[in-house]
Structures are given as C-alpha cells and as structure tokens.
Amino acid sequence: MNKRKVNISELAAMVDGEWRGEDVAVDGLADLAGAGAGQLAYIDDIRKMTAAAECSASALIVPLDAGQLSLPVIKVSDPAWAATVIHHHLLHQDFVDAGIDPKAVVGEGCSIAGAVAVAPLVVIGDRVELGHRVEIRAGVVIGADVKIGSDVLLHPNVTILDGSVIGDRVIIHSGAVVGSDGFGYAHDRAGRHLKKPHVGYVQVDDDVEIGANVCVDRGTFGRTWIKRGTKIDNLVQIAHNVEIGEDSIIVSQSGIAGSTTLGNGVIMGGKVAVNGHLKIGNRVTMAGKAGVMNDQEDGAVVAGFPAFSHRKWLRAAALFQKLPDLAKEVRELRKKLQELSEKKSADK
Amino acid sequence: MNKRKVNISELAAMVDGEWRGEDVAVDGLADLAGAGAGQLAYIDDIRKMTAAAECSASALIVPLDAGQLSLPVIKVSDPAWAATVIHHHLLHQDFVDAGIDPKAVVGEGCSIAGAVAVAPLVVIGDRVELGHRVEIRAGVVIGADVKIGSDVLLHPNVTILDGSVIGDRVIIHSGAVVGSDGFGYAHDRAGRHLKKPHVGYVQVDDDVEIGANVCVDRGTFGRTWIKRGTKIDNLVQIAHNVEIGEDSIIVSQSGIAGSTTLGNGVIMGGKVAVNGHLKIGNRVTMAGKAGVMNDQEDGAVVAGFPAFSHRKWLRAAALFQKLPDLAKEVRELRKKLQELSEKKSADK
C-alpha cells in the first residue's frame, strides 16, 4: 500500500482548522502512544496535553483551547471528527477495477454498472445488480434478485439472501446474514408449529454499516428496513419487519423483535432487548442490558428491565444492592414498634 | 417463478373452510395493507373488519364470527393457520433436480438417494448421506460422515460438522454451525486449561428449523439432541449434550448450557439463559431475559434472574422501580417511630 504524504497546512484546510509550527508532511495517523515520526496523533481534551508533549508524532490535532506545544499542530473545534476526516484522506486508495475473479460464480442476467472487485469463491445469484466500485470479498454469497448500490464493501463470508436491496456506501462485515427468514409460525391444534412463508425482503439504505455475524431477517410480507447512516455492531439480531431510523447506533449483542419501529438517532447500548410491535421514538437512548417492553417517546432515556427512566433506574439499582440493609431495618422497626406497643399496653 | 392461480373454493376445501361470494382465483397472499388484486389477505380478529373492508385484496380469509364483507371470503376457525397452509400451497414449486454443480466438491463414498440441488462452492465431506430433494446452497460446508434426510434446505454458508445427523424437512439458516466442539476443559495444577476431546455428535430431528448464526455444539460423549418440530431463532447457543424436546420454541439470542434437558412444548423468550445440568419440564415458558438456575416442573412459567414465578416476578419488578419510594418510607417510619418513642419517654 503506497502511503501518501500530505502537509498539515493542506490537512488543516480540509477540516476548517488552523495550523501552527512547521508545515510538516505526514502519511499516517495513530494514537498518542503509538504515533511515530511522519505520523499525526490527536488529543480531544486539553487534560492530555502532558502526554501530548511527550509523544513521538510529527504533528498533533488539538482542541481550540490547547496551549502551545513544541510540535506542529492543527487546531480544530472537534479533534475526534477532524482526525477521522484526515485519517480517511491519508488512507484513501483509488478503487482498483479488479473485475470479477474467474473463480467467482456469477448467475444469469446480472447487471454490473462499472468497476467492481469480486474475489475468488464469491457466488452471485441471478439478476443481481451491482453499482460502481463494489468490492465483494471471498466467500460472500449473494442470492437472486439482489440490488447493491455503489461504493459498497462486503467483507468475507457475508451472506445476502434473495431480494435484498443494499444502498450506497454500505459496509457489511464477515459472517453477517441479511435476509434470513423471520421467526414466525402458525400453530395447529396439536401444538405443532407451521412455518409462515417469509416473502418480504430487507432494505439497507445508504451509509449503513452492519457488524460481523449480525442477523437481519427479511419481512414476513414487505420489508425489514435499516435507514440511512445507522451503524450496527457485531452479533445483533434484527427481526422481521423491524424499521430502524436514520443515524442510529446499535451496540453489540442487542436484539430487536419483530415489527418494532425505531426512530432517528436512537442509541441502543450493548445487549439491549426490545420487544416486538413497539414504537421507539426519535433520539431514544436505551442503556446497556435494558429490556424495553413499552413504546418510548422521543428523547426518552431508559434502562433496566422492564425498562424505565434511566435516572430513576440508577437510584433503584443502587438500592437493590442495599436490599439486605433495607430488610434488616424493616425487621428492626417492627421489633421496636412491637416493644413500644407492648410498653404502652404495660403502661396502662 | 411461475405463480399458480387457485380458486378460493379449492383453497377453502384445503383448510376445512367455507367460502362466500365470487369464486375468484388468487396467486398469492399478503398482509392486509400490502395485498393487491389477485391476492388473498387474512384477518385473525374481527376487530380488523374495518381495515379489511378497505383492503385491495381479491379475497380474504376471516374468522368464523366475521360479519359480511363485499369481498369474497374463506371462513375458518383459525385464520392464521389457514393462511399459512394456503400460502404454502400457492408458493409450492416442484423440486428441481439440479444435481450437483460441477463447482461443488463432494468427498468419497457419499450416498445420494435421489434428486438434489447442490450449489457451486459447496463442500461435502466423505461418506455423507443425502436423502431426497435436499437443497444445499452456496458456501455450505458439510463434514465427514454426516447424514441428512429428505426435503432438507441448507441456506448459504451453513456449516455442518463431522458426524451430525439431520432429519427430514429440516431448514438451517445461513451462518449456523452444527457440531462445533463443546466448551469443556480439564485443568492442570498450574490452572491451565486442557481441552476435553469432543467425540459426540449432534442429532437434529424432523421438522426442526435452526436460525441464522446459531451454534449447536456436539456432545462431549454421546449426542446433543434437538427433537422433532422444535424451532430455533437466530444467534442461539445450544451447548454440548443439551436435549431439547419436541415442538419447542427458542427465541433469538437465548443460550442453553451443557447437559441441560428441555421437555416438549417449551417456550424460551429472547435472550433467555438456562444453566447447565438442569431438567426443564414439558410446556415450561421462560419469559424474555430470564436466567434459569433451577429445574422447572411441567408447565412452569418463569421470569427474572434467578428465574421464579412469572406472576410473582411481575409484582417484584414493579416494586423494583419504586424502591426509592420504599426506602424513603422506611426512613420516615424510623423517624416517626423515633419521635413517638422520645415523646413517650418525655411523657413519663
């Protein structure tokens, strides 16, 4: 991989920052401890200035309120964001039109818009549409009638099942499954489960990222829908007909049951469970391990199981640990009350 | 896919229903909102009659107590079940004997009973037996000495490891792993873990469905056994030597630890954990997120962690939220009791 060297003056301009010191060129970005000569690092808090002063980076991205350093700096209002933009710029590689490897298997009637890089041992079904600059790594299996946008990256061993619709700039990590059947059964009189056919599909909009070994079930009818900009961590379960709004964050091992709708800007911590057929509003935050059993209004912050106000949960959870003390106190109160009551009777 | 058009009189006869209105032909089934001309929809509750009256379906499956509609209807005692039976009938395609794709790899000594459809880039080990009408999609890997029954569907990128026994009409979804080693170690004096060999196997009986990215570990010795008709949702963990009875339902992200036995008709909600070496009776229901630490009698309904009676859990969980109020009340009682006690002393 050829690294590009870029002057900090140029990088500062990209992020509306100001540069100070020598206009050095850098070709990479690392964390404060790991950055060496020729690399940028960043601090997002001036409490890290001491560590910053001792680092081996060639230049630093710092907050606007940072004091003077002997190193060249780029001053910005949001160092984490600026570092990310700059890092992407430094890592950027032009897409290599590797085409379709002869050891990949492509079905009939497929439509490929432009440059693609399809690795060996990829299987693409019939009537699949691929946009521009799609990279499909080894072991990926794509079913029939799948539509994939441009600038999409499918990591190794991803499975995209029939009829899925994938937007632009989507990244899907290894082992993820998009479009498996939902978990729905009718039951006969003997209590046997009869599988409901799942004839719906999955729609994944632009700029979504789906983590490793995530499962997204197709709609029973209609679609399961993950909207623009939402990011999903590893091992998450998205059931049939779920809708997830834009710019949401779903942390690892969470699960959303069937037909639940999430708004925009929702945050689910790790291992959260959301029951089926709920309506979760915009900008709702669900703390890690929450079990959400009810609809949630816009902006709600909930925790616990069944989930309720996070603020109240913190107090309740603190008292849970002290339940033995509370129980002891109640026993003592009872005893004292008994004594007082008896003394009173004796007084008469 | 060629669609079949079937008259509702014929469909009604399949599900012991009665039809009313014009004997229209339909070629598909959808939900009430999505069904269009030429399609059936269904309602399972007469409270949906208003919506039903406005739908665009060509005919409806309705409960016996449904009033009159302008649309042709099929009246049945269980619309969800009838709709599922009819939907399968409408979707039915004869199995296409596609054979074994030349880009699949098949080991030595395999036995294939009849028509199969083995996709490219499937790997089948030595001495594997396949029944009739087995469909194995791309990227599936089957180990040695695996037996697979008839009418089985293995979705892409499934892994079935050596010695597994799979019954008839089993469906396994993408990314599922059947037959991985159990998690068992001996420990030496230095605290190092020495892997126990896992020489058992997995047996999956008829009509079982296994979700995407599920893990079913093989027995340490003997078998891990999933019995007839049990349905397992995505991302579930089934440890070594677990036995799951017939017609059970295990919702997503649940886990069952080693050597636990579940009866027939058990229901596990999402994210349930069941400890190892337990005996869970028939028709036990474990609510979502339960952590089951003890044996459960037939018909038990449990929740919470450690799991206890669901009915009692509902009350305890409601009180958990009010712990701050309870603690406050105890403080006030103590104070009042103190005052009363002091007043009493002062009175003397």
Add this chain to the structure above:
Amino acid sequence: MNKRKVNISELAAMVDGEWRGEDVAVDGLADLAGAGAGQLAYIDDIRKMTAAAECSASALIVPLDAGQLSLPVIKVSDPAWAATVIHHHLLHQDFVDAGIDPKAVVGEGCSIAGAVAVAPLVVIGDRVELGHRVEIRAGVVIGADVKIGSDVLLHPNVTILDGSVIGDRVIIHSGAVVGSDGFGYAHDRAGRHLKKPHVGYVQVDDDVEIGANVCVDRGTFGRTWIKRGTKIDNLVQIAHNVEIGEDSIIVSQSGIAGSTTLGNGVIMGGKVAVNGHLKIGNRVTMAGKAGVMNDQEDGAVVAGFPAFSHRKWLRAAALFQKLPDLAKEVRELRKKLQELSEKKSADK
C-alpha cells in the same frame, strides 16, 4: 480412523497414576453410561462408585480414595485431568501432510513452513505465513499479511482478516471472525456518524481456543490481544483494543466492550457484559449475566447489574423475589404506627 490400542499400565504411567487389576488394552474413552468393551471411562467422585461398578467399560480411571472394583482401574489424584490426557493420547493421529488442495486459492508471497492441510475452497490472501502442521478446513478465508503459527486448526467457514497474528496450537471454530473493524465513530454537527478507520490488528497467542461465531474486532490503533491459554466459547463479542490475560475462560454470549483489559485467570460466566475502558484484575470471576460497570480488583467475585459482590448479590437477589412481602410489611408498619400514634394522642 485407525484406533490405537494401549495398555492401561502405559496410560497410568502417562498421568502419574497407579493401575490395579488386569493390564487390559483400550482404544477409546467414553462416559460411564456409554463406555463399552475396549473403552475406558472415568469417575471424578467416589459417590459414583455404584454406577461405576455397573458400567460396561473395560477399565476405569478413579480417584485415589476409590475402593476396590472388579474392573481394572487407574488411580489418579485428578481423574478428569488424567482422562483428558489419556483421551488425547488415544485419539492422536499423526498430521497428514495433505498439502494445499488445488481448489484452494492462495495469494502471492505466502510463506509455508512445513506440512499443511488446506482444504478445497479456502482463500488465503497475499503474504500470509503458515507454520507447521496447520489445518485449514473448507470455506475459510484468510486476509492479507496474516501470520499463523504451528499446529493451528481453523474449522470450516472461519474468517481471519488482514494483519491478524495467530500463535501456536490455536483452534478457531466455524463462523468465527477475527479482525473485523471495531465499532467506533466520530460525529459531525448534524449527528451523522463518521466511521473511524480501524488500522490496528488482532493478536491471538498460543493455546487459545475461539468458539463458533465469535467476533474479535481489530484494534482502532494497535492490537486487540488474547493471551496464552485463554478459552472463548461461542457467540462471544470481543471489541477493539480489548486485552484478555492468560488462562481465562469466557463463556458463551458474553461481550467485552472496547479497550477493557482483563487479567490472567479471569472467568466470565455466560452472557456477561463488561463495559469499555475498564481494568479487570487477575482471577476475577464474573457470574453469568453480570453487567460489569467498574474496575475489579484481583480475585473479585461479582454478579448482577451493575455488578457487585457475588455473595451480597445472592442475598439481594433472594430479597428481590420477596419485595412484595417487604412492601406489605412496610404498609402494615405504617398502619400500626399510625394507630399507636393516634391511640397515644387519644390517651392524652
């Protein structure tokens, strides 16, 4: 598979045991119920002596304090450990240098130290290094610049992404993903998430075992590091930059958030969640379903959420079930106190 027959005198010598009775030869080991002629079984507790006396094994491994049996025995201080050592010996097969299957795809510049067994439909990237006796089963995808030690076993459909470093005697089960991107984003002013590039890697040290469908994310910068002898069960999530010490045990469906460090000999029960940026000491035990939100000192034993002392948690959890009783008692105390208080006033 040819079975080897070994005399119990020889096996006893391997595990510092003493043998009694006839010096029979065995070729396998099974559990007490399943062992037949020609096989060993073991009991780890003399309470199982009655069952042992009735078993069909040809010989038994028993604790030192076991009484006399009619069967030949090997007496050892730790039967579970001895049985495991002996079982490995009986199962041992010399590595077969099957080489690289012509249907595997190997990149450029790879370095292979010695005998390997690479199955069909494996894809190995550029500049990969393999040690001695590496077995890579079908469907495995290995990225570029990966280093793999000796005596490593990669089960079918494992994914190892670019730059990962795998030690000796590592076992990775099907569907596991090593080296996926961490879940980290910067946020712009509009609340949109901008993916942080993940340029770190994963290091897996000697004797580690990684379960099926586990996810191990690469470091954002630097490494995610799993140290020697640690064993990880199925469906576990290891986030970016996590460090796990030696000889630790992580049970199924647990998750560790980013940048957390675990010491040596840590035990995580099933479904445990550990928050990010924590320091978990040596020999910490986290009970199943715990949610760990704080640093933990060496040897701590914690449970619950937020996790605290396991001993205290047991008492608190028992009281949780009795919350309705406690609340009732408080109501009664309030009533009695009220009566007493009123009576007192009336007395005046």
